[in-house]
Amino acid sequence: MNMPDEKALRHLNASLNLDSLWIPFTANRQFKAAPRLLVSAKDMYYQTQDGRKVLDGIAGLWAVNAGHCRAPIVEAIQKQAATMDYATGFQMHHPAAFQAAEKLASITPQGMNRVFFTNSGSEAVDTALKIALAYHRLRGEGTRRMLIGRERGYHGVGFGGISVGGMVGNRKTFGNMLGSVDHMRHTHDPVRNSFSRGQPEHGAELADDLERLVQLHDASNIAAVIVEPIAGSTGVLLPPKGYLQRLRSICDKYGILLIFDEVITGFGRTGKAFAAQTFGVTPDMMTCAKALTNAAVPMGGVVVKQGIYDTFMEKGGPDSAIEFYHGYTYSGHPLAAAAACASLDLFKEEKLFERVAELAPYWEEQAHSLKGLPHVIDIRTIGLIVGIELQPMADKPGTRAFEAFLRAYNKNVLIRTTGDTIAMSPPFIIEKAQIDQLFDTVRDVLKTLP
Numbered sequence: 533m534n535m536p537d538e539k540a541l542r543h544l545n546a547s548l549n550l551d552s553l554w555i556p557f558t559a560n561r562q563f564k565a566a567p568r569l570l571v572s573a574k575d576m577y578y579q580t581q582d583g584r585k586v587l588d589g590i591a592g593l594w595a596v597n598a599g600h601c602r603a604p605i606v607e608a609i610q611k612q613a614a615t616m617d618y619a620t621g622f623q624m625h626h627p628a629a630f631q632a633a634e635k636l637a638s639i640t641p642q643g644m645n646r647v648f649f650t651n652s653g654s655e656a657v658d659t660a661l662k663i664a665l666a667y668h669r670l671r672g673e674g675t676r677r678m679l680i681g682r683e684r685g686y687h688g689v690g691f692g693g694i695s696v697g698g699m700v701g702n703r704k705t706f707g708n709m710l711g712s713v714d715h716m717r718h719t720h721d722p723v724r725n726s727f728s729r730g731q732p733e734h735g736a737e738l739a740d741d742l743e744r745l746v747q748l749h750d751a752s753n754i755a756a757v758i759v760e761p762i763a764g765s766t767g768v769l770l771p772p773k774g775y776l777q778r779l780r781s782i783c784d785k786y787g788i789l790l791i792f793d794e795v796i797t798g799f800g801r802t803g804k805a806f807a808a809q810t811f812g813v814t815p816d817m818m819t820c821a822k823a824l825t826n827a828a829v830p831m832g833g834v835v836v837k838q839g840i841y842d843t844f845m846e847k848g849g850p851d852s853a854i855e856f857y858h859g860y861t862y863s864g865h866p867l868a869a870a871a872a873c874a875s876l877d878l879f880k881e882e883k884l885f886e887r888v889a890e891l892a893p894y895w896e897e898q899a900h901s902l903k904g905l906p907h908v909i910d911i912r913t914i915g916l917i918v919g920i921e922l923q924p925m926a927d928k929p930g931t932r933a934f935e936a937f938l939r940a941y942n943k944n945v946l947i948r949t950t951g952d953t954i955a956m957s958p959p960f961i962i963e964k965a966q967i968d969q970l971f972d973t974v975r976d977v978l979k980t981l982p
């Protein structure tokens with residue numbers, strides 16, 4: 533690890549002023565009163581500003597799938613930065629972005645092979661929603677303006693994403709958002725499905741909620757449906773067996789585009805490249821980000837079926853016309869593209885997706901061994917993912933799980949919590965002994981929680 537020495541840390545601690553920065557999705561006042569700062573990282577570990585080595589149980593934020601500061605990725609970024617820092621992507625482009633798109637298209641489900649790059653998952657979601665609207669309009673079905681999301685969905689923080697998303701905390705402050713949006717019911721059913729290993733048995737029929745919305749709005753008005761194959765930010769909610777298949781067939785019946793938001797499930801997390809492959813359902817579009825570059829440089833993307841891209845090329849006007857009025861200054865940024873190429877190569881060389889599939893049964897056993905501990909009301913697992921749901925404290929939702937996070941961090945293990953669910957999703961290079969350390973720490977913490 534490229535670690536700052538003690539003197540450098542002392543200097544950092546003495547000189548750092550926390551006032552200017554407004555930290556995202558964080559209780560700023562609480563944080564600044566007792567800051568938690570990470571200063572370096574290597575493989576499975578972070579180093580903290582107080583000199584501790586912390587095991588990363590969440591791959592940064594479902595993102596550093598190959599482990600931290602991996603040499604081939606670091607070197608690719610350094611080389612690209614010294615060769616060409618930036619080039620506009622509008623009416624010009626550069627080779628690394630094409631190479632990254634080709635490598636990405638080689639691991640996506642069959643037929644999904646055209647890629648639009650963004651800089652984040654939120655931008656990928658908004659881009660996918662815009663592609664859906666533009667696609668129907670080009671095909672002469674411009675009445676299809678409605679976008680359908682799902683309760684408890686998280687699709688980033690752009691206005692499109694929060695509109696189709698279903699997390700009330702992210703929506704309630706921001707007024708009207710996108711006009712033409714509706715939501716299906718979520719699939720979380722702890723009464724019938726608690727302590728499921730992999731996909732829960734019950735709830736395929738919840739996909740019929742889309743039929744209800746078609747009856748209400750009429751298919752001629754609906755452009756697309758967007759879901760996370762596994763909802764992460766509302767607590768690791770797996771799709772019931774048959775649910776995604778049913779959603780796919782209802783979309784097909786009514787000509788509605790199906791979008792999978794694979795921002796956290798992409799790049800091996802479930803044991804195959806994408807959750808679409810794990811669950812055997814191919815959407816029309818997929819959003820991705822995070823592990824696309826192993827999180828080393830921000831990058832997101834939308835992967836679409838070739839037919840969607842071809843529609844833009846065939847119906848988007850004369851050859852000199854811009855077919856899609858959309859893009860970001862940094863779409864396909866050279867450093868991001870170089871990081872993506874190196875990451876996708878590394879995943880393949882080290883067979884990291886296969887490693888997830890190999891480790892998954894051990895992971896599942898360790899996770900479910902927490903059943904019966906105080907406060908645990910559900911455990912949900914797949915691939916290298918676990919959600920451990922705790923009984924909320926009366927009148928203080930989220931407090932018990934956050935306390936677990938703080939206590940685990942003090943015991944040198946980084947976990948994440950969302951509501952009262954502890955979520956873990958480590959880098960794929962994790963060893964069995966480190967899996968033991970993660971779950972043993974959570975076990976110890978659970979025994980002492982208020």
Ligand SMILES: Cc1ncc(COP(=O)(O)O)c(C=O)c1O
Nearest residue numbers: 652653654686687688793795796
């Ligand atoms: C499913 C899903 N979509 C979109 C996003 C937003 O990605 P970003 O934070 O890169 O904008 C996230 C982030 O966690 C996510 O989990």
